[in-house]
Amino acid sequence: MxxxxxxxxxxxxxxxxxxxxxxxxxxxxxxxxxxxxxxxxxxxxxxxxxxxxxxxxxxxxxxxxxxxxxxxxxxxxxxxxxxxxxxxxxxxxxxxxxxxxxxxxxxxMLTENPHNIKTIVNRPALGVFPGADWNSKLKNVLLGIAPAGLDQITTMACGSCSNENAYKAIFMAYRQKQRKGDFTPEEISSCMINQAPGSPDLSILSFHGAFHGRTMGVLSTTHSKAIHKLDVPAFDWPIAPFPIYRYPLEDNKAENAAEDKRCLAAVEQLFEDYAKKGRPVAGIVVEPIQAEGGDNEGSPEFFQGLQKVARKNGASLLIDEVQTGGGPTGKMWCHEHFNLDGPPDVVTFSKKMLIGGFYHTAELKPPQAYRIFNTWMGDPGKLVLLEGVLEVIKRDxxxxxxxxxxxxxxxxxxxxxxxxxxxxxxxxxxxxxxxxxxxxxxxxxxxxxxxxxxxxxxxxxxxxxxxxxxxxxxxxxxxxxxxxxxxxxxxxxx
Ligand SMILES: Cc1ncc(COP(=O)(O)O)c(C=O)c1O
Missing domain, CATH: 3.90.1150.10 (Aspartate Aminotransferase, domain 1)
Known part of the structure; x- marks a missing residue:
């Protein structure tokens, strides 16, 4: 047919x-x-x-x-x-x-279903005027393949802006845990001139060799090539070593396990150093396989260790599945290979998923509207296509x-x-x-x-x-x- x-x-x-x-x-x-x-x-x-x-x-x-x-x-x-x-x-x-x-x-799907064509023609401001089938599309398409344990979804247009907004959600949740009650008048006035406490000194820990996008905020966590970063102001945020393994993996288990330990110790040290600096680490961002940076792999034990460090320090763990997500590793999400103790706090996606966005825990949902927001917030037309992609993944x-x-x-x-x-x-x-x-x-x-x-x-x-x-x-x-x-x-x- x-x-x-x-x-x-x-x-x-x-x-x-x-x-x-x-x-x-x-x-x-x-x-x-x-x-x-x-x-x-x-x-x-x-x-x-x-x-x-x-x-x-x-x-x-x-x-x-x-x-x-x-x-x-x-x-x-x-x-x-x-x-x-x-x-x-x-x-x-x-x-x-x-x-x-x-x-x-x-x-x-497009030629035989006029509703799908209209979904492409009428691109809405999803955060304000979603269409009648938006909830069911989110539930049946995106949440149908959500990483186990993550039941909140925010859609975005691309990989960089998914990470960008996920970082914001992490900072907001971090401050929300510290704050008693509502925003203070001092927070409200100081954020308008980019000063603390309204604009707090917090950081995201990333890894040497990482790539999380090229927009202003995430660029401070991208370290794969100088040409991406030159001339652009960057945050002084902690950067940890990512494991560099010896191959073949099966013949170098002891050395590679020691490499994991070295990198995890450096992560712990950076948490301490940045807390002392007055710029605590609110979140860790990491790719399951560093892609742009050279296809550098991390072992399941390394990722399990990272999750422990994040939890111990009250920081969120964001796994950036923009390049690995959607099936190319043989599982829908690459971090499913890692046997983690529960879900990461955030998983970002784009590329093979056709629509950008992030899955996250309920804690990372800001209590107020318009804080994680932009005009389009994704594109329902892309979700129509993703629905078709998932049908074929299953069928074939x-x-x-x-x-x-x-x-x-x-x-x-x-x-x-x-x-x-x-x-x-x-x-x-x-x-x-x-x-x-x-x-x-x-x-x-x-x-x-x-x-x-x-x-x-x-x-x-x-x-x-x-x-x-x-x-x-x-x-x-x-x-x-x-x-x-x-x-x-x-x-x-x-
Ligand atoms: C792991 C990862 N994160 C984020 C991005 C940025 O995505 P985009 O190019 O859609 O902004 C990429 C792009 O290659 C990526 O590989």
Missing amino acids: ASLCAQKCIPSIYGRFGHVRSAVRAASSLVAGEPKGPTVKTQIPGPRSKELLQELNQIQQAGSIQLFADYDRSIGNYLADVDGNVMLDVYTQISSMPLGYNHPHLLQ NLLEQVKRSGDRLLLGLKQLQNEYPALISRARGRGTFLAVTCSSTKLRDDLVGRLKTKGIQSGGCGEDSIRLRPALVFQEHHAEIFLDRLRQVLSETK
């Missing part, structure tokens, strides 16, 4: 990829209409991409642009560009396409698919690092949320560039790693194509 509709609704895709339709069925792709493999016709970026880039450069800083895409022709795991190239996409818009491109089920058992594809990929990466130990190492990760470290930044950039000429869209992270962030519909046969092309570029490396 879904594929019938897709043929009716998106003739352009079926028209252009029609010649490979029978081959696709044979390869049993989860997304109907996918090509058999990549096609590279020009250099990437090709001539049309270059023309468009030149034009865009006249009106904005476009230095980050890699190519111009043809989103009408992109399908499933394949990204088409304006020069007729079709690439297997293992990066998926910085990890933000849960079902790849033009998934038939999502197109069908995609979390199991992620585990199978991830196992195949990780095994292949480990084989390749054994074959080319001077070039790549430290194959790591969970599910399809995987990475490998290259022997230099130059080699990493070179490999990512040459993979592109072989029809693979990949991406880097940290100083010298290649990260894999495919869609949840990435299957074993896609993994074979990726591994084959990676082997080719490694074998051609001089």
Whole structure:
């Protein structure tokens, strides 16, 4: 039914990829209409991409642009560009396409249901005028997949503003616990000139190598690359070391456990130091796998330790699942791998969840309205799409698919690092949320560039790693194509 509709609704895709339709069925792709493999016709970026880039450069800083895409022709795991190239996409818009491109089920939801179209056309100020089905959408869609123990939800537009507002909620709850009764007149007047006690000296503890976004507040907790931070005033907030493990993990258990202890001791010390400074730590923010910073993993024991330190000090634990959330590690939430003693206090999300926001405990709900607020507070249109995504995750058992594809990929990466130990190492990760470290930044950039000429869209992270962030519909046969092309570029490396 879904594929019938897709043929009716998106003739352009079926028209252009029609010649490979029978081959696709044979390869049993989860997304109907996918090509058999990549096609590279020009250099990437090709001539049309270059023309468009030149034009865009006249009106904005476009230095980050890699190519111009043809989103009408992109399908499933394949990204088409304006020069007729079709690439297997293992990066998926910085990890933000849960079902790849033009998934038939999502197109069908929009074309067959006028209410869904109107939900997109009439974007409301959700904090003031939500639509009739907003409560049920929140309950059935977002709370239906909430991390166990978190039953409060605040929606936002992007990852940075989700973290930004979660920090505010943490500070408000921290002060609320100290305050007896209502705000004092002194608090009310002093906050208007950015002074204590109304604007208190509190902090959020973050980790070296972390990335929590680029907006003003969260930027003080982002430490992955200087270029994100230069020239922007920052808070003097505590920054702790994040574990740096030896690989393979199974052969270095004792050293890595000692590394966890070292980092946890540093966290405890920073709590003390900042309390003495008069700038107590109200919350800890941490990624379950430091993504932009280089796919640095923390062990379950490390996260269990962090939760203990936070609780001991009356601080909140915020787990930033903006990049890890929504299924790529084989569980809906990466922190579910950590066997924590109860839920973290806040979990932020965006990217694969399509809508931004945070789950949190009731304690973090401010007693007054308008304190965690903005005009849109998310977008119900994105929640419509998320509902469709979750239906497909369930229907096609995609979390199991992620585990199978991830196992195949990780095994292949480990084989390749054994074959080319001077070039790549430290194959790591969970599910399809995987990475490998290259022997230099130059080699990493070179490999990512040459993979592109072989029809693979990949991406880097940290100083010298290649990260894999495919869609949840990435299957074993896609993994074979990726591994084959990676082997080719490694074998051609001089
Ligand atoms: C862990 C993490 N937090 C926050 C963000 C910021 O999200 P956004 O780019 O949507 O503002 C990102 C983006 O890459 C991220 O990876």
